[in-house]
Amino acid sequence: MAGVHVTTTINNDPVEYVCPADESLLDVLRDNLGLTGVKEGCGTGDCGACSVTLDGQLVCACLVLGAEAEGRTITTVEGMADGEKLHPLQEQFINNAALQCGICTPGFLIAAKALLDENLSPTETEIRYALAGNLCRCTGYDKIVKAVQAAAKDLRKQNKKKK
Amino acid sequence: MRYESPTTTKAAVALLSGEKGQAYVLAGGTDLLVRLRMDTIEPDLMVDIKRIPAMSEVTKTASGFKIGAAVSGAALEKNKALVKAWPGVVEAANLIGSDQIQGRCTMVGNLCNASPAADSVPALIAAGAKAVIVGKKKRTVPVEKFITGPGQTCLEKGEIVESITLPAPAKKSGDAYLRFIPRTEMDIAVVGVGISLTLKRGVIDSARVSLGAVAPTPLLVKAAAKAIIGTKLDDAALDALAMACTAACNPIDDKRGTIEYRERVAGVLAKRTAKIAYERAGGK
Ligand SMILES: Cc1cc2nc3c(=O)[nH]c(=O)nc-3n(C[C@H](O)[C@H](O)[C@H](O)COP(=O)(O)OP(=O)(O)OC[C@H]3O[C@@H](n4cnc5c(N)ncnc54)[C@H](O)[C@@H]3O)c2cc1C
Ligand code: FES
Ligand code: FES
Numbered sequence: 001m002a003g004v005h006v007t008t009t010i011n012n013d014p015v016e017y018v019c020p021a022d023e024s025l026l027d028v029l030r031d032n033l034g035l036t037g038v039k040e041g042c043g044t045g046d047c048g049a050c051s052v053t054l055d056g057q058l059v060c061a062c063l064v065l066g067a068e069a070e071g072r073t074i075t076t077v078e079g080m081a082d083g084e085k086l087h088p089l090q091e092q093f094i095n096n097a098a099l100q101c102g103i104c105t106p107g108f109l110i111a112a113k114a115l116l117d118e119n120l121s122p123t124e125t126e127i128r129y130a131l132a133g134n135l136c137r138c139t140g141y142d143k144i145v146k147a148v149q150a151a152a153k154d155l156r157k158q159n160k161k162k163k
Numbered sequence: 164m165r166y167e168s169p170t171t172t173k174a175a176v177a178l179l180s181g182e183k184g185q186a187y188v189l190a191g192g193t194d195l196l197v198r199l200r201m202d203t204i205e206p207d208l209m210v211d212i213k214r215i216p217a218m219s220e221v222t223k224t225a226s227g228f229k230i231g232a233a234v235s236g237a238a239l240e241k242n243k244a245l246v247k248a249w250p251g252v253v254e255a256a257n258l259i260g261s262d263q264i265q266g267r268c269t270m271v272g273n274l275c276n277a278s279p280a281a282d283s284v285p286a287l288i289a290a291g292a293k294a295v296i297v298g299k300k301k302r303t304v305p306v307e308k309f310i311t312g313p314g315q316t317c318l319e320k321g322e323i324v325e326s327i328t329l330p331a332p333a334k335k336s337g338d339a340y341l342r343f344i345p346r347t348e349m350d351i352a353v354v355g356v357g358i359s360l361t362l363k364r365g366v367i368d369s370a371r372v373s374l375g376a377v378a379p380t381p382l383l384v385k386a387a388a389k390a391i392i393g394t395k396l397d398d399a400a401l402d403a404l405a406m407a408c409t410a411a412c413n414p415i416d417d418k419r420g421t422i423e424y425r426e427r428v429a430g431v432l433a434k435r436t437a438k439i440a441y442e443r444a445g446g447k
Contacts, residue, residue, distance in 0.1 A: 004166055021166035021209070022199060044197045048263055057237065057266040063196045064267075065189075067166040068211060111262065133261020 004067040010035070011079030019066040026050045028066035029076060037077040037106045041135065048134030051107040052076050058114040060133075077106035080113065088154040089113055089147070098147035100138035108134050112148045120156050124149070168211040172218065172297050172325050175210050180298070180321030182208045188323055189213075190233055191267035193260065194276040210323075218325060221245055227331040229295075232271035232324050237262075239270070249329055250443065251338035251357060255286035258342060271324045277310045280376035284310070285357035286340035288373035288383050292329050298322035307373070307383040333369075336361040337443025341436045342375070343428050345419060352376040353420045354428045356408070356436040360391070362444045367391050372404070372433065377412040377425050384411040387433065396441045404437055405430030 003018035010033070019028050026043070029035040029052070041047030043062045050061040053075045054068075080087045089109050092098070099105045108131060115122055115130040122130065127148050128141070136144065169175045179186050184207030189195055198204045212218050218231035221242045228245055236256045239245060246253050252270075259268045259282055270283045274294065287306045294304050298321050306327070309317055318324070332338075338359035344350035355375030361368050372387035387407035394400035414425040 020164075022164040022206070024196070024200070043200050045193055045260070045264060048261065051263055054266075057235075058262050059266045060263045062200070063192050063264075065166060065192070065196070065209070065211075068168075068213070070168070114262065130262055133263040 004070075006067060006070045008069040008072055008074060010074045011076060017066070021065070021067050023066045024062050025052070025054075025064040025066045025069055025074075026061035028069075029061060029074075032066075035076050035078055039103050039106055041103065041107075046135070047104070048107040048111060048131075049104055051110040051134065053110065053114060056117075058111055075110070077109055080109060087113070087151075088158070089116070089151040092147040092151040092154065093144075096143050096147035096150060098139060098143040104134060104136040104139075108136070108144055112151070115148070116152055116155060120152055120159070122148075122152065164206050165208045166211065167208065168214045170214050170216070172215055172323065175212055175215060176297055176321060176323055178208065178210050179323060184208065186210065188275070190269040190272040190275075191235060191264075193264050193268045194272060212323070224328070226328070228329040230270065230327045230329070232326055233269060236260075236265040236268050236270075240265075245329075248332045249286075249290055249338055251340045251359065251440065252283070252286045252290050252292070252329065255340035255342075255355075255357065256283045258282045258340075270327055274306065274309060274327075275316055275318065275324060277312070277314050277316050277380075279313055279379055279381065280352045280355065281381065282340070282342055282352060282355055282375065284381040285355045285373035285375040286338065287327065287329075287357070288381060289340070289357035289359040289371045290329055290338055291359070291371060292327050294324050295326045295328060296322050297325045303328075307381070310380045313379050332359075333361045335363070335444050337440040337445070339436045339439035339443065341432050341439070343432055351419065354425055354432050355381075356429065356432045358433070358436045358440045360437070360440050360444055362441075362446050365395060365446060367394055367396065367441070367446075372408070372437075374408060374411060374429055374433075377414040377429050379413070382411055384408060387411065391437060396437060396446065401434045401437065404433050408433040 029038045039049035041049035186208040189209045189211045213233045218233040273281045273283045292306045340357045342352040342355040357373040360370035370388040375381045390403035390407045409426045409430040412426045
């Protein structure tokens with residue numbers, strides 16, 4: 001099978017790869033590029049463990065072809081922290097014990113970030129709907145929702161300081 | 164498998180009709196890539212339409228709206244004019260899946276996948292939407308005639324849906340879509356109801372009622388529209404509407420609902436949907 005040659009940007013770095021035309025972006029990220037923060041739960045769009053953003057849009061990497069990434073911009077959980085400094089969402093997931101086994105966590109972080117990028121003061125209902133595409137089998141959703149609320153508060157404070 | 168991402172409809176049609184093996188259009192991929200993954204299809208070619216500019220936009224036309232085949236659910240929601248004109252259609256499209264799925268899924272993909280429970284289809288039928296098809300020639304098919312059976316459409320080899328057209332809504336009109344699912348999010352409709360109606364001096368002058376998930380294909384139920392035309396949607400009219408919807412059902416029995424249950428829910432949900440459409444049309 002002839003490979004597709006793709007030039008793209010991942011977590012602000014230019015990246016090139018060759019992949020079979022039917023390979024998912026999820027497999028490319030994990031197997032070819034070693035970005036194993038992107039998890040596979042179901043492979044069929046139901047669990048959200050593979051959430052990444054593609055040109056800023058939240059998507060399931062298992063339902064994108066690697067070939068589709070040509071010229072686009074991808075962000076994975078590996079791109080969330082600023083060097084050693086964790087993103088407020090990452091910090092609050094730790095503070096609020098919003099994870100146990102952790103396989104769902106990268107997907108929740110990316111989905112929660114997509115929400116907070118659009119709306120820094122979401123209601124609890126808005127948070128629950130925005131995270132409806134992410135499943136967690138261990139932690140329970142309350143702690144996750146609390147972590148997102150706490151991170152939203154931190155980000156609002158940060159923004160105030162900047163102004 | 165080959166992957167192609169042409170930038171014009173013409174090139175997409177040429178690729179599809181030139182392929183001897185199995186060729187598929189790739190829109191959002193939220194059905195197609197699941198099937199690829201489950202090994203229920205073995206494509207020789209996928210033609211990604213998301214790099215065709217004409218298919219990626221919503222345009223206001225002289226007669227209404229033209230929604231490109233590659234426009235995602237998330238993008239529909241951002242189009243204020245469309246939301247204002249056809250709130251029921253946009254709400255139906257936005258019910259599809261999670262935010263992750265919304266970032267990719269298209270109404271045309273929902274239509275071409277031809278599931279009996281496709282959420283956007285009853286709303287499109289109620290709104291009088293048409294599919295613009297390009298192949299050897301260009302043709303236009305009303306959405307209620309597009310799906311011919313579960314998973315089957317009127318598309319011929321090499322044909323592609325370029326866009327969906329919606330008429331400009333009449334004055335004093337409103338539309339709505341409701342679905343019933345056992346959960347609050349991320350589930351397949353047990354029943355879906357789309358209704359659009361127009362008022363004249365407070366009385367319903369015209370209406371279209373469509374049901375999803377209660378028959379092998381989504382239905383346009385003329386008897387249900389008749390039941391409310393000429394009324395102010397009083398209790399008698401609502402009961403007649405519910406009866407007509409129940410009678411139109413030809414559902415399956417499955418774990419989500421028995422036949423009796425689906426028939427009953429179709430009637431109840433039709434009443435609720437009609438009330439929302441009536442209110443949106445300015446009825447009191
Ligand atoms: C987790 C999850 C939740 C979901 N929830 C819902 C839901 O609540 N309600 C619902 O109705 N559906 C749901 N779906 C199904 C799916 O998301 C929808 O049917 C969606 O609208 C499909 O659009 P798409 O653009 O992704 O289609 P694709 O997967 O790209 O295409 C679907 C089919 O249509 C064909 N096709 C696409 N575009 C064209 C075109 N322009 N011309 C000709 N053929 C074309 C493709 O070849 C393919 O056969 C869900 C799916 C997932 C994975
Ligand atoms: S692995 Fe992609 S949604 Fe589950
Ligand atoms: S922490 Fe284990 S699945 Fe969420």
